[in-house]
Amino acid sequence: MKNNMVEYRRKFGYSQEKFAELLGVSRQTIISIEKGKYNPSLPLAMIIAEIFQTNVENVFILEETDYKK
Amino acid sequence: MKNNMVEYRRKFGYSQEKFAELLGVSRQTIISIEKGKYNPSLPLAMIIAEIFQTNVENVFILEETDYKK
DNA sequence: GCTTGACGTCAAGCGTCCTTTACTATACCA
DNA sequence: TGGTATAGTAAAGGACGCTTGACGTCAAGC
Numbered sequence A, B: 001m002k003n004n005m006v007e008y009r010r011k012f013g014y015s016q017e018k019f020a021e022l023l024g025v026s027r028q029t030i031i032s033i034e035k036g037k038y039n040p041s042l043p044l045a046m047i048i049a050e051i052f053q054t055n056v057e058n059v060f061i062l063e064e065t066d067y068k069k
Numbered sequence C: 001g002c003t004t005g006a007c008g009t010c011a012a013g014c015g016t017c018c019t020t021t022a023c024t025a026t027a028c029c030a
Numbered sequence D: 001t002g003g004t005a006t007a008g009t010a011a012a013g014g015a016c017g018c019t020t021g022a023c024g025t026c027a028a029g030c
Helices: A005-012 A016-023 A026-036 A040-050 B005-011 B016-023 B027-034 B043-053
Strands: none
Touching: A005 A026, A005 B016, A016 A026, A016 A040, A040 B043, B005 B027, B016 B027
8 A cells, every 4th residue: 555645745845743733633643644554444444535625536546455355 | 423324324235234234344333333332443443435436524523523622 | 125335423542743841962152 | 950842652441433143124026
């Protein structure tokens, strides 16, 4: 699972801290998602896409390894 | 968080069990998501949307209470 | 009546998501 | 030099996503 959060965030001029506030999560959560440490929950992902005025699929990108069992 | 999984699943003619197999998760997981017990993870939600040939936002619907702190 | 398919409940266990707190590094600017 | 903003790491703890296994219900068809 890859994501374009950094690009979108920069495009909108938010620091990690401001963005975290906007979303109502901790800065650590933003860092972890951006660094690919883990995936956001579905509601969080949807709010992120909403803020960036796009849809989930444009911000988060599925990879072959995601859920191939 | 609401979702239209039952409608989509019926539309595609899948039983819960078949659908679970397709996704590579347990039937219990399908039941829990359909019943609103919890939200799927982001990758699972994306695969669900992909199977239904639509995007995440059409299957899962954010509500005010999601992530309002 | 019995079986089969589809749907449902409950519970224990494990890994992931998210939090808080504390600390480090770099760059910029007074 | 010292202060501020931004981004990063680490670790402990709680809540949630998902699993497995066992069991219950209801309708359809033999």
